[in-house]
Amino acid sequence: EAGVAQSPRYKIIEKRQSVAFWCNPISGHATLYWYQQILGQGPKLLIQFQNNGVVDDSQLPKDRFSAERLKGVDSTLKIQPAKLEDSAVYLCASSRNTGPETQYFGPGTRLLVL
Amino acid sequence: QQQVKQSPQSLIVQKGGISIINCAYENTAFDYFPWYQQFPGKGPALLIAIRPDVSEKKEGRFTISFNKSAKQFSLHIMDSQPGDSATYFCAATQAGTALIFGKGTTLSVSS
Numbered sequence: 001e002a003g004v005a006q007s008p009r010y011k012i013i014e015k016r017q018s019v020a021f022w023c024n025p026i027s028g029h030a031t032l033y034w035y036q037q038i039l040g041q042g043p044k045l046l047i048q049f050q051n052n053g054v055v056d057d058s059q060l061p062k063d064r065f066s067a068e069r070l071k072g073v074d075s076t077l078k079i080q081p082a083k084l085e086d087s088a089v090y091l092c093a094s095s096r097n098t099g100p101e102t103q104y105f106g107p108g109t110r111l112l113v114l
Numbered sequence: 115q116q117q118v119k120q121s122p123q124s125l126i127v128q129k130g131g132i133s134i135i136n137c138a139y140e141n142t143a144f145d146y147f148p149w150y151q152q153f154p155g156k157g158p159a160l161l162i163a164i165r166p167d168v169s170e171k172k173e174g175r176f177t178i179s180f181n182k183s184a185k186q187f188s189l190h191i192m193d194s195q196p197g198d199s200a201t202y203f204c205a206a207t208q209a210g211t212a213l214i215f216g217k218g219t220t221l222s223v224s225s
Contacts, residue, residue: 004157033212040217040218041215041217041218042118042120042203042205042215042216042217042218043158043203043213043215044215045212045213048212056211056212091157091158093157103160103213104160105150105157105158105159106157107155107156107157108156108157
């Protein structure tokens with residue numbers, strides 16, 4: 001089966017600009033996650049969707065970050081406006097259910113904010 | 115209490131040697147402990163995982179040892195190979211909530 005797809009793979013923007021990332025999970029996977037991975041650290045959850053509903057967005061900086069999964073399939077994560085500290089890899093993952101043992105990660109989008 | 119502490123930060127092992135990475139946690143409600151392997155430019159991939167009702171799980175050259183009383187678990191890579199050179203993350207979670215990752219260990223296996 002095809003893996004989790006993400007685009008773009010790389011993005012360079014200046015601070016205060018906006019940026020959006022796209023994720024297409026594995027077909028049939030109901031749960032979708034967005035993680036932020038800062039250089040030298042482990043991934044940190046930003047938001048978790050179950051179908052098109054939000055399960056956990058407690059660590060999402062809602063003043064600048066937003067995410068949606070309108071049709072319960074693909075998802076977009078937006079940053080507006082970006083700050084220097086948003087430079088990181090943004091990973092999308094999906095799982096068939098809410099069980100983490102089935103969580104599959106995409107290749108990530110590497111964001112550099114100048 | 116939600117942290118997972120991982121050590122060492124980096125590790126150099128000779129080909130054929132044993133690589134050992136350790137993790138410790140505080141939250142006794144955690145019920146699933148996976149290890150992920152990440153190569154540069156790739157997303158993390160599940161390597162092996164364990165639940166707290168067993169003390170050890172082995173899959174090929176990879177073994178997880180779990181000590182519930184000490185709230186520690188470790189990854190052992192036997193007969194380490196250059197292809198094992200990657201960053202390894204331990205993680206923990208409870209009841210389907212988000213994975214809490216350690217900070218990672220960069221493993222280099224020299225030939």
